[in-house]
Amino acid sequence: EWKTRRDVDHSIDNFSDVSSDDEDIDNSSQVHQTTIPQKSTALTHAALTHASHIDSPLEVGISTSQLHVDTKPSESKDVTSGTTALEEEGLIVHKLLSQMVIGAVTTVEVQTVSEQVVSLIHRAGVNDGADGVLRMGQIISYGDSSASGKTVLTDLIVAQVLKACVADSTSALRVTALIQSMVLPVVMQTLTKDKPAARLLVSSILTSLAKNRPIECVDSLLIPCLLKKFDDDDDRVAQCEFVARIVKTKQGSLPLTAISRLVSGLVLVDNTELQLSWNDHSMVVLTSCLNLRPSLEDDVIRDLTRQLQGHSTTLCKSMKFS
16 A cells, blocks of 8 residues: 555656646747747848848939839830831842842732732831831832832832822822832832833823822922932933923823922922033923913022023023023
């Protein structure tokens, strides 16, 4: 009995020791749990204190827009080359036109390429207006927008483009851009002393421009055809015949307001680098215009009289001048 009692007391003592150990563990865990938040709070405070000494983007000269990086590539423009997808199509059509051999191309092929050119012109106009038409016309004609060298366009392509792209509702700026980038280069390139203007080219210009858009035709086509630089030895013989043909024709002829504008543009040249070459051929153009009796402003009459007097000594033997 005594032994049993002693064992029980010993068991109780052991249980007390275990309980005290558990209490120590619980207390230590409580201490650990209370010290962790204190440590985190200290670290957070230290981090905030350190962050408060860091300059903001505006203080170090970085704009807020630079903090946003747009990783989405442009859908309409090649970042590396700076050429839009539409301009790439124009370059492809230019290359196709440059490989076409005159006389070996069928009517179907010409029609197909013309439709592609018309589509590109329309889409460029929708995207960028007259500037888009001008740039696309230069790309198709020359391969880029520098407008230099020889154009790959032909009178057949130009006739189709004028028929499809020039309407009464087309703005004057777009018609001007189309003439400057596509029509004028073809006219200047095809007109030579030995080769007059093709009948198709003259007919399309009369139908689409002279009759329906006379002001744009005079300002962007006829006047630039005749004016030249001072150091240019070309007398513009073929160009004078071309303009005189446009002026004298009865079908789709220019209205008198456009004739007055043509005479004014040839006489009152506001560009010091350009001039009208006074010769027998240009006299035909001026005579054809004046015979239609257009209404002229006083300054036009005054300058025309002055220039006639100035060239009277050099052209006195010319029957056309007299």
